[in-house]
Amino acid sequence: MDTKLPWPFYTEPKWIDVHGLKTAYRREGAGEPVLYLHGNGMTRRWLPFYEELSRSVDLIVPDHPGFGDTEMPEWLDNFSDVVLHYAELLDTLGLEKVHVIGHSFGGWIAAEFASFYPERLKSLQLLTPAGLKGANLHDSFRQSGEEALERIFNGGADKYAEYTDDGDPTESLISNYKQQTTVARLAWQPRHNIKLPRRLGRVTAPTQVILPDEDRILNADVMRKYAEYIPGATLASISNPDAPTSHVPFVQAPKALAEMLSGFVAAASKD
Amino acid sequence: MNELEFYVCNGGKYPFAPRRDQMDKTRFITTPTTWYDDLRGQRLVEDYVENVVFAEKLGFDGCVILEQHGGPTALVGQANIMAATILAKTQRMRVGAVGAIMNSYASPQRYAEEIATLDIVSRGRYFFGLPMGIGPNYHTLGMNPTHAREKLREGHDFLVKAFTSDEPFAFDGKFFQTEYVNLWPKPLTKPYPECWIPAAGSKDSLSFAAKNGYTYVAVLVPWPILMKNCETFRNEVAAAGQQMDPRRIVATAHVHVAETDAQARLESEAHLMSLIQNNLGSPFHDSFPPGHVTSESLRGMMAGGYRSKDIGQTTFEEAQASGQIIVGSPSTVAERIEEITTKLGAGRLLVTGDSWTMPHWMARKNMTIFAEEVMPRFRSRTGKPIWDQDAPRAAALTNSEYGARVQPPKAIPSARIANVGNVDIRTAHVPELRKVVD
Numbered sequence: 001m002d003t004k005l006p007w008p009f010y011t012e013p014k015w016i017d018v019h020g021l022k023t024a025y026r027r028e029g030a031g032e033p034v035l036y037l038h039g040n041g042m043t044r045r046w047l048p049f050y051e052e053l054s055r056s057v058d059l060i061v062p063d064h065p066g067f068g069d070t071e072m073p074e075w076l077d078n079f080s081d082v083v084l085h086y087a088e089l090l091d092t093l094g095l096e097k098v099h100v101i102g103h104s105f106g107g108w109i110a111a112e113f114a115s116f117y118p119e120r121l122k123s124l125q126l127l128t129p130a131g132l133k134g135a136n137l138h139d140s141f142r143q144s145g146e147e148a149l150e151r152i153f154n155g156g157a158d159k160y161a162e163y164t165d166d167g168d169p170t171e172s173l174i175s176n177y178k179q180q181t182t183v184a185r186l187a188w189q190p191r192h193n194i195k196l197p198r199r200l201g202r203v204t205a206p207t208q209v210i211l212p213d214e215d216r217i218l219n220a221d222v223m224r225k226y227a228e229y230i231p232g233a234t235l236a237s238i239s240n241p242d243a244p245t246s247h248v249p250f251v252q253a254p255k256a257l258a259e260m261l262s263g264f265v266a267a268a269s270k271d
Numbered sequence: 272m273n274e275l276e277f278y279v280c281n282g283g284k285y286p287f288a289p290r291r292d293q294m295d296k297t298r299f300i301t302t303p304t305t306w307y308d309d310l311r312g313q314r315l316v317e318d319y320v321e322n323v324v325f326a327e328k329l330g331f332d333g334c335v336i337l338e339q340h341g342g343p344t345a346l347v348g349q350a351n352i353m354a355a356t357i358l359a360k361t362q363r364m365r366v367g368a369v370g371a372i373m374n375s376y377a378s379p380q381r382y383a384e385e386i387a388t389l390d391i392v393s394r395g396r397y398f399f400g401l402p403m404g405i406g407p408n409y410h411t412l413g414m415n416p417t418h419a420r421e422k423l424r425e426g427h428d429f430l431v432k433a434f435t436s437d438e439p440f441a442f443d444g445k446f447f448q449t450e451y452v453n454l455w456p457k458p459l460t461k462p463y464p465e466c467w468i469p470a471a472g473s474k475d476s477l478s479f480a481a482k483n484g485y486t487y488v489a490v491l492v493p494w495p496i497l498m499k500n501c502e503t504f505r506n507e508v509a510a511a512g513q514q515m516d517p518r519r520i521v522a523t524a525h526v527h528v529a530e531t532d533a534q535a536r537l538e539s540e541a542h543l544m545s546l547i548q549n550n551l552g553s554p555f556h557d558s559f560p561p562g563h564v565t566s567e568s569l570r571g572m573m574a575g576g577y578r579s580k581d582i583g584q585t586t587f588e589e590a591q592a593s594g595q596i597i598v599g600s601p602s603t604v605a606e607r608i609e610e611i612t613t614k615l616g617a618g619r620l621l622v623t624g625d626s627w628t629m630p631h632w633m634a635r636k637n638m639t640i641f642a643e644e645v646m647p648r649f650r651s652r653t654g655k656p657i658w659d660q661d662a663p664r665a666a667a668l669t670n671s672e673y674g675a676r677v678q679p680p681k682a683i684p685s686a687r688i689a690n691v692g693n694v695d696i697r698t699a700h701v702p703e704l705r706k707v708v709d
Contacts, residue, residue, distance in 0.1 A: 141410070141556060141560055141561060142296065142300070142410065142556050142557060143556065144554060144555075144556065169573070170570060170573040170574070173569060173573060174566050174569050174570060174573075177559075177561065177566070177569055178566065180561040181417050181561040181562035183561065184415065184416060184417045184560065184561035184562055185415070185417040185418075185561075185562065188415045188416065188417065188561075189413050189415065
């Protein structure tokens, strides 16, 4: 590993002006355009999982407004602001339709986006998605760093030091606080969208909901409801016998997950 | 000695819950009421009210009630309701509620009505506050911490306009919208009662307090930062083209005074340590919910400033050194108050009379000695509080006036104790003062 990196997997972001908001993003690969919406954490880097996925698709990974290198704009108040930001980002990139993958908090954003702009999705994949009532197993705003790591990695965080290394402790605290602030801006209360179940009926793209072996952040029974609310959606699980997958399955099973996601993208692109 | 006004601010905290180290995270947010006892709760609330009312007889200039919610720290935490209760039981002392957390109101109109009404029923004795609310309040009151400052400022604009406008108006803000704001009744005090701002010390908050002519309550942060904050506040007052009045800076301390330094520590130490360990300490995520503090403040904390360690770990000596607690004989306490108010440039002192958890009688003992033997030293008007401007008279109206005017006794009250001799009966309960007199 390059020791000069501020933290493992860091890469310099690209920048795009989205309706006045300087937005950081990373983009690699060729083929079907895939918009990947990250969860709350592990921003500002190009994960090995992204590298795997970008071998078969044109992978676009932006930092959400208020996450990573993208500043929180003063106009950001609720999910509709984020949804419009992503519509404008696609407009700016000249992409009419894309495949969307969303992980955790990014899964919630993806679900909102799909319910507002069903016609702009070629496919939708929700990976351990947040957003539904009753999904939170804990209060994410009241957990220590150690508690969070235990829950994210199912007690195995020490095995994944590359993923938990955030560089300078002060700057890491500030960056994480900023991201938590964005989550709180959008989802302090309520911590779900009560309208989402009905609105998800508008989604027309092929959809799959992917759950890990064991999720200690979000309730699997609640996450499964996404597949009930979205017409024709299917459920899939990403398993890894050697190291059972957790809320961040791309850490334990980057290759298998990338294959599963790109397989779904490929199948949806044939239609 | 500095000329000071004295305000009492008791805690009235419910102590019959496990220590913080025996509980999950903090006492503030999720302590279940299985620990609550109806009779003990009633007693505590009544004792609290009685002792704050008693402050008038003692000659305090006023009292302050702080707002708290959602835990054993919150038994007397409904500031305006407690203010109304205490106003009804007192005649002349000032009563401040510092104060309701305006961000928790659906409309500032409600707060404006409460302020105006309390101003009238108190005949101008009431004053209010605009605290942002500490972190745990945002966990328990459904307020979004990421909008805390912005919303408080907007609510303030609403309040001021409601107080000062003689025509109904539409308020159309980001957080508050009301088509017809029409405040009835109007405050008796013009343009509206005094406002106290407890602020951790961002320049923004201090500048806001200064520009609006408000009073800064120097609280929440340790001593070196407070001195800097007071300096910033004075500069902001000057920048606003105002004449600085030292009463616009309120120094705060948990004060316990007794016959000797050792006796004062013996009486108060466990209560003060419980205050620090059980009632102040909270983990980071409870004290600082997302967006409650700025990145700049966080960077300062991480650099070893404010809250670089859990304040629940503070020792008695550290709390003394920081001025957070003042414990000792009347002379020791008076000297420390003189030092602190001089360094801060404060014209008012807000003292805790009960170290938050003391029994009724012990709090009274502290408050009485404080009123008789400490307060008069800072009052040129023969110990009289600001609300007693009456002409000289034979009777002492308050304990503070008594303390200022009373002459040495004509005889030392004494009694003979077997194997000791004749002792001064006023102090013989303190071992080091159990000395033989004639």
